[in-house]
Amino acid sequence: MIRKTMIAAGSTTLLLASTFLTPAMAAESKETYRLMELFATVFEKVRAEYVEPVKDDELIEAALNGMLTSLDPHSSYLNAKSAKDMEVNTKGEFGGLGIEVTMENGWVKVVSPIDDTPAFRAGLQPGDFITHLDGEPVQGLTLSEAVDRMRGMVNTDIKLTIRRNGTAPFDVKLTRAVIKIQTVRSHAEGKIGYVRITQFSATTDTDLRKHVDQLKKDIGKELGGFVIDLRNNPGGLLDQAIAVSDDFLEKGEVVSTRSRKSEDTQRYNARPGDITGGLPLVVLVNDGSASASEIVAGALQDHRRALVLGTRSFGKGSVQTLMPLGQYGSMRLTTARYYTPSGRSIQAVGIEPDIKVLQSKVEPINVPERERRSEASLRNALTNPDGSAKQPASPAAAPADEHKGDDKTDAAAPPVIKLGDPAQDYQLARALDLIRGLSLYRPPAN
Known part of the structure; x- marks a missing residue:
């Protein structure tokens, strides 16, 4: 069975190409065509009777985005500008805040801040929800619309309202920058x-x-x-x-x-x-x-x-x-x-x-050397036969103000751990210890 259908509604014309259809396919296609006629009818009524004039391209773009975003959080329509922005992004340089986001239950959710960007320096964390942009709620926006609003002219500011588990909502002011990604x-x-x-x-x-x-x-x-x-x-x-x-x-x-x-x-x-x-x-x-x-x-x-x-x-x-x-x-x-x-x-x-290994901040316990226990500190301990080991000298008293204030943080500010620094980064410190252990059991190179 050959079927060729053209659906026309005002200036909107949809042409469906000819194809060979089985009876079951023909019945399914017939229902699909009815639904497409429904779309065309709604489109025309909106154009003619909505309280304010609307542009055809904006209506179509919104319809396409609605169709695709209803499937899953990662499908979407990209207009010519958004498509170009994505191309620039994958090449490693773009303008904005330096944050990878997705959509969850109508909110913008942070997947990850990118190192050395405004979002990273402000302390944004994976799992944060962005609820408002410059005081305006993000609910009702598509992901691409929210991303467009976060982008803007370099050196301009934007205020994000953040909701994070375990803390009250708080505002973060970010200054847009050219994001150069050194991956x-x-x-x-x-x-x-x-x-x-x-x-x-x-x-x-x-x-x-x-x-x-x-x-x-x-x-x-x-x-x-x-x-x-x-x-x-x-x-x-x-x-x-x-x-x-x-x-x-x-x-x-x-x-x-x-x-x-x-x-x-x-x-x-x-x-x-x-x-x-x-x-x-x-x-x-x-x-x-x-x-x-x-x-x-x-x-x-x-x-x-x-x-x-x-x-x-x-x-x-x-x-x-x-x-x-x-x-x-x-x-x-x-x-x-x-x-x-x-x-x-x-x-x-x-x-x-x-x-x-959960992330923690590494904080060494500063026990004075003279108070640390060792064999050498025991009474009548045997000396080392080669004489190379010596009782550690008692360290001089540290100045009264030494290290003061090193660990002070603003109680209201979220803690930011510098990734890549084993002195702060507990997960990295554990990984380094693990590598050291594995390398001990590795046979020597020829």
Whole structure:
């Protein structure tokens, strides 16, 4: 049966192409056409009778956004401007606050602040809810509309009202800036290489290789392993997540994507070559680690290539495909789910760490040296036969004002822990200890 239908309503015309239909398909299509006629009728009545004049493109854009956002929090319509903004974002530089957000129950939810951005410096945390923008409630806005309002001219201010578990709502004033994302940072922690990946953009894999090579040169043959920090990493490009996982794997599946049709399942496999030479790895994750960062953590965990330490990750295990719509922008549609090599779906579950460590602030207990217990302090203790060990001298008394005020914080301000500094970052301190322990049992290099 061949059916060709044209639906016209005023200036709105929808042309449905000819196709071969079975009786069941014909009945279903007939109902679909009725619903499309309903849409056209409502569209015309709004144009003609709404209390104020409305533009056709705004109505259509709102309808498209309503249709897509009703499916899940990550599907949406992007007009030409929004599509261009997204392209700039994935290339590593854009204007705004430096915050990755999603929508939950009508509120804007923080997935992760990006390192060294206005949002990060203001102390915003994963899981925070943004309830108002400059005093205006966000409920009723789409995610793209809320993001558009948070962006603006560089050096202009915006006030966010934040709701956080366990605290009363509070306001944060941010100054918009050009966000230049350096997705990979690194430094040596003694004999261990620390690498932080803040996002997966077009240059992440290339940058990672450069940083690992530099750490190898800086630390030399005594290099004991690497800590890969994916905390507060909201994700990014799938191909970069696969490439980063591949950097540490010799073989095997990295990730698979499974869509509505089984024949569309895709599997991505690692190629031979581990850029660390098989050195011990610990991967740090938390509830701000989402999407692409969960792919990396899951792949390395399933292959037992790395120990995952921290807290459970965010749980965004869906694939969004950006579909161009010509001059009208594009739409972002959820088309598949991610699965780790062992067949686990990340969606709404996340990656459970091998070693669960809650974040805490490291505060050393300042016990005077003379009060610390040791064999040497016991009466009649045997001396060391080689004479190399000496009773530690009693330290001079510290000035009365030494260290005063070091730990003072504003009681009303949320605590901000500097990630990457083991003196403050308890999760990192534990990861470094773990690497040191693993390296002790590693056979010496030939």
